[in-house]
Amino acid sequence: MSKQSELPPLNPLHVFEVASRLLSFTKAATELNVTQSAVSRQIAALEAAINVKLFRREREGIALTECGEAYRKEVGPAFARILWATNEIRANRLSDPLQLRVYSSFAARWLIPRLPEFKSRHPGIELRMNTAVQPVDFGRDTVDIAIQFGAGNWPDISCRKIMDDEIQPVCSPEFYKQTGGIKTIDDLAKVQLISARLRSLDWKDWFAARGRSAPDGSFMEFPSSHLAYQAAAAGLGVAMGQLSLVESDVREGRLMYLFDGPVKRDMGYYAMWPKELSLSNNMRQFLNWLYAAAKR
Template sequence: MSKQTEFPPLNPLHVFEVASRLLSFTKAAAELNVTQSAVSRQIATLEAAINVKLFKRERDGIYLTEAGEAYRREIGPAFARILWATNEIRANRLSDPLHLRVYSSFAARWLIPRLPAFKKKYPSIELRMNTAVQPVNFSRDSVDIAIQFGSGDWPDILCRKIMDDEIQPVCSPELYASVGGIKTVDDLAKVQLISARLRTRDWKDWLTDRKMAEPEGSYMEFPSSHLAYQAAAAGLGVAMAQLSLIERDVQEGRLMLLFDKPLKREMGYYAMWPKELSLSKNMRVFLNWLYTEANQSAN
């Protein structure tokens, strides 16, 4: 093979693309996570390989030669295309499992009952789910998409609200009948109030919105909303419920809504993923399905 048809060394070529784009060996070294001297050596290797001077070293910095500028214009788009193609092939791997991080109550009461329909529609997508209430750390946790409750203001994270936070008291029809109805805040004194440990403000916010004082007596507290709603359905008392999580219980008669309207708050459930992550095809499919399900649920 003649010298004229030999491919230039790829690593020095990559270093040149970065250095010519940034016009700084120091910045190139930082982007490539190497030393400045390593960048200089790679540039010297490339210049020797192609027998062309690519940079001028001046007192105030480095500049591309005319040949270096022409070379940059040609190889820059090539490297951009390689990066784009690499991200695309990574993003569209269909065999990789989709790792989800979800609150346990949301998983048990909303997501899991809907997953059989998802699996029937998308049998090739494998979902792996773990539950936790701690905020997700995408740099540490093996998570593609998380569903968390909050305001939607998380640094370095993209997110989309999937449902609002609407709360309203609920109890079992049997408890309602046994105390002769629960129609006013005074009637709440006749029953045990139930709360979830991580949602201790729900009762206070709802009563404050109605300009009502909290009734006397302590709350029966459970470690999760899921257990609090189960306790209410079993007739143990009145729980303050997130409407999105008890819709099936109401439809099937295990729980009934009390009073005339819910309280809608600013926070809600969000689907979230790292800002720097290119969404895979499986992630896009799941998110679109999630938005559709949530919208149908809200209506």
């Protein structure tokens, strides 16, 4: 490519646009938040690159040469169009629906019941949610923020823990009465235990934390935690509850906790977004609300 067809250096060109609009290197330096000498160097670099004198010194300050004035008339509108296009993209990003990716059980049992509060605080932010258990791929999936379960060590992803993973057995009060009371860990061997396919280690980890082995009896398995908790509330057995997802059931009397407290695992629910992506205002508003809601 010949030198005549090359673009001039863009940073000096930007400095020229500001200085030619203000007709002052001092004012240009203030707008650009640099020193006056830096403005002078950038203008000199541009003049050297295009081999044209753009400014002349006068008693009152600086003035554009004839070539400089002709150049300003073309460059100024070009930068104005760039600024307009940039603001349009920013505005569209702010008005675009916020795309969420969430596990179905987390969505049904924790997030959706709290969304009316978010909508009342941020009526201008539209949310679109899809549910999936597969790990999110931000390069492939149309997702702004994902909420996933794990240890928080995903590569090339920014994340922040929303809540810890605390587990404790739960059953319906009616089932508890029917069994005559489930008061010791040994009593669990006499009742139907319920598990979720995607949380298959919960029972094993809970028993291990109490120095015991999980019973050999068969578990009634469901494809999701949401269905496992519904089965427990219907009186089909004892499920391993995630405290964050069963709290409303316990509060409203559909489920009750068994034994003396939860087991906390080294896992949790995390909000995730691409590491290279700067957060939009909508993303920031949603994440701030999410952290506050989880803390409450």
